Amino acid sequence: GGGGGAGSSxxxxxxAAVTASSMSGEGGSSSSSFGARRDLxxxxxxxxxxxxxxEAFEKSPSSAAASYRRxxxxxxxxxxxxxxxxxxxxxxxxLRVLACNSAEIEHISRLGPYxxxxxxxxxxxFGLPVTTGGGPGGGQPSSSSTVRTCRDIRYPLNPHxxxxxxxxxxxxxxxxLSKYPTSLAQDNADLLDETAYPKYSNKRNAKxxxxxxxxxxHHFALWARTAxxxxxxxxxELAEDRKVDNGGSRATSANKNNEELEFDYVIQAMEDDDDCxxxxxxxxxxxxxxxxxxxxxxxxx
Numbered sequence: 323g324g325g326g327g328a329g330s331s332x333x334x335x336x337x338a339a340v341t342a343s344s345m346s347g348e349g350g351s352s353s354s355s356f357g358a359r360r361d362l363x364x365x366x367x368x369x370x371x372x373x374x375x376x377e378a379f380e381k382s383p384s385s386a387a388a389s390y391r392r393x394x395x396x397x398x399x400x401x402x403x404x405x406x407x408x409x410x411x412x413x414x415x416x417l418r419v420l421a422c423n424s425a426e427i428e429h430i431s432r433l434g435p436y437x438x439x440x441x442x443x444x445x446x447x448f449g450l451p452v453t454t455g456g457g458p459g460g461g462q463p464s465s466s467s468t469v470r471t472c473r474d475i476r477y478p479l480n481p482h483x484x485x486x487x488x489x490x491x492x493x494x495x496x497x498x499l500s501k502y503p504t505s506l507a508q509d510n511a512d513l514l515d516e517t518a519y520p521k522y523s524n525k526r527n528a529k530x531x532x533x534x535x536x537x538x539x540h541h542f543a544l545w546a547r548t549a550x551x552x553x554x555x556x557x558x559e560l561a562e563d564r565k566v567d568n569g570g571s572r573a574t575s576a577n578k579n580n581e582e583l584e585f586d587y588v589i590q591a592m593e594d595d596d597d598c599x600x601x602x603x604x605x606x607x608x609x610x611x612x613x614x615x616x617x618x619x620x621x622x623x
Contacts, residue, residue, distance in 0.1 A: 404541045406601040414487065415475040421486035426479050478613050481560070485553045492546040495539045502532065506540060509533040545602045548592075552606045555585050556614045563621050585614060 400416075402409050422430070478484040504512070509529060513519055519526040589607050592598045 402538065402542070404538055404599070404601070406604065410601075411476060412473045413491075415473045417487035417490055418475045418479055418483060421483050421490055422479070423483075426483055430475065430479065478609065481553050481556055481613055481617060484610070484613065485550055485557075488546040488549040488553070492543055492550070495543040495546065499536060499539050499543075502536060506533065506536040509536065541599065544599075545605070548602050548606060549610065552585070552588060552610050555583060555588060556610065556617070558583060559585060559614070560617055560621075563618065585611070 400409050400412050402413050419430075478487075509532065513526070513529060513533070519529055589603075589611070592603050592606060
């Protein structure tokens with residue numbers, strides 16, 4: 323029911339969204355592009371899914387998108403709620419893969435626990451313990467940690483990919499909400515009428531269930547919008563720092579001097595806001611904060 327504890331939203335929409343996000347642009351309609359996506363999915367999914375996808379793609383590249391949706395829909399299903407649990411992490415992992423461009427696909431395909439000189443970033447990306455040793459005698463991970471699937475992308479690839487992933491999440495939640503005949507506000511109003519919706523009736527319980535689903539979708543839509551805003555601030559800060567590194571000067575406009583364009587200010591404002599859900603706050607502060615630090619560390623000083 324309310325609060326999203328019992329309400330849940332299926333992950334079916336991700337299969338349909340992959341055509342518009344990961345398989346479009348960059349010659350997405352060509353057979354070579356479909357082949358590249360197929361190879362990536364083969365490498366990152368379990369054998370049963372890989373087999374279904376291979377059959378779908380090899381039938382005909384022109385009909386691969388529809389076949390792909392049919393293949394995946396009955397294989398992968400993840401339910402999420404208003405919480406930061408394992409399924410939430412799987413959701414974000416899959417979104418990051420679906421939001422990959424060709425360069426990012428090449429990047430993650432070359433990363434792995436046995437790649438020579440695996441960096442700390444690579445270890446964090448796949449949720450592996452950060453080790454200082456590498457190569458022979460360097461303490462390789464156990465065989466169980468060598469299997470790579472979509473759900474292993476536990477850390478943002480980069481700010482741009484994370485932003486595209488949040489845009490995809492916003493599209494998915496919006497599409498799902500649009501399929502309901504009534505809005506969340508209308509559901510709340512209907513439930514106040516105990517004559518039309520008597521307590522403990524099937525009609526009222528069904529309305530409560532649907533309202534819970536919408537609450538989950540609205541939560542993740544808010545999460546996506548907030549994340550996009552914070553990522554834009556991070557990208558703006560990085561652009562300003564790169565400008566200084568290249569011999570330029572920082573912008574001195576009123577907007578630049580406005581504290582609202584600073585990451586630390588926004589995070590503090592979120593912490594002071596009692597209505598800000600703690601899962602969104604922790605994601606923006608901890609996850610996006612770590613991405614910001616990593617990107618700043620790449621800049622020459």
